[in-house]
Amino acid sequence: MAHWKQRTVAKRVSCTGIGLHSGRPATLTLAPAAADAGITFVRMDLGIEIPARNELVVDTMLSTSVAVGKARVSTVEHVMAALHGMGIDNCRVEVDGPEIPILDGSAAPFVCLVHEAGVKELSAGRRYLVVDRAVELRDGDKVARLEPSDAFSVEFTADFGHPLITNQSFRVTLTDRSFEREIARARTFCFLRDIERMQAMGLARGGSLENAIVVDDFSILNPEGLRFPDEFARHKVLDAVGDLALLGMPVVGAFSATKSGHAMNQALVKKVLAEASSHRVVRVSAEADAPSIHARVPVAVPGGQIA
Incomplete structure (x- = not known):
């Protein structure tokens, strides 16, 4: 709802x-x-x-x-x-x-x-960023795209060239119920081979099997296993939701990505904000205005950028 x-x-x-x-x-x-x-x-x-x-x-x-x-x-x-x-x-x-x-x-x-x-x-009524025109970033085989839609959906394809994480996809239309049930419990993950390198860079100092999925060349090292068969893709959806939240308001649009990460997600957010014609910022001033969001003719707030 x-x-x-x-x-x-x-x-x-x-x-x-x-x-x-x-x-x-x-x-x-x-x-x-x-x-x-x-x-x-x-x-x-x-x-x-x-x-x-x-x-x-x-x-x-x-x-x-x-x-x-x-x-x-x-x-x-x-x-x-x-x-x-x-x-x-x-x-x-x-x-x-x-x-x-x-x-x-x-x-x-x-x-x-x-x-x-x-x-x-x-x-006060909620403000929304309504996507009017697709904005896309590509970097080799990495893609991140935000395009018009009647609801906020996120789709992610993860492919790490690993037997357990190859072409793994997940898509969800976001509501508080679907987020809690399908996304929230997906954990961050890392590869055993990368941990020493990250720690040498001063990163992952607090990482453990208690707070991350750790994957070696062939298996999951966490004794309890995965929470979802596609937990890796679901966590990348979770990350994307968190990154897109830095737009500053709920989004009415569809986000899709392949092999993206925080850097590309934030670069896409920056590009959307920079291209005023790609979106409108709208405010639902009363419950009576609510259906207009889904009709994609919401009451406009002056200016295309976040106020």
Whole structure:
């Protein structure tokens, strides 16, 4: 079911874990925010707020990081996916260090936090980015594309040239129910052969079988196995939802990608925002306006860019 009014979390809720790449402990708190505030990361140790927006992305190597000046928050994509997937428009994501805790490597713990907090509906109508013209990026055999559609859907094809991850695809039309049931529990993954290289680069210091699927040349090393037969493709869908959330509002459009990653996802977001003719930003001002979103003739907000 679509939500036509903006939503935030109803109360403060917290969790504690370690950063996947930094290995540093971190406490994260979801806190209520006012209408039109959007999602904002707050470095509590520095007292600096970082809006969750594409123009503040500073790094896309193995995760997505945003920063204002020297204040950075890394690995934002899983909590962004959870908030976007659960229909949360406005939230303060408070963290006391440089990286979001990885928890179990999926978005499911953040979905649980949203349930624990409860959802508060605000009086303002939601804003949507409605895709009017296809925007595409290609880099060899990698493709990322956002095109017009009557709903927000995400399709991803993963192919790592590995016996367990070859031409694996998953597609979903996003609602809070489908996100929670089909996407949220899919975990991040890595190859055993890459772990030493990543750690030499100062990455994956907090990685373990508790928070990632680890794959060797032929098998899954996690004793419990996979949560879904196509968990790899589902997690890439999860990452894409989190990356597209940095458009700053829900999307009415279809995203499809093959072998894309955070860098290409964010490059596509940047290209969409730069091409004003590719989209409209619209606001549903009242429940009566809601059907017009699906009719693709919503009430227009002046200007094609995010306000």
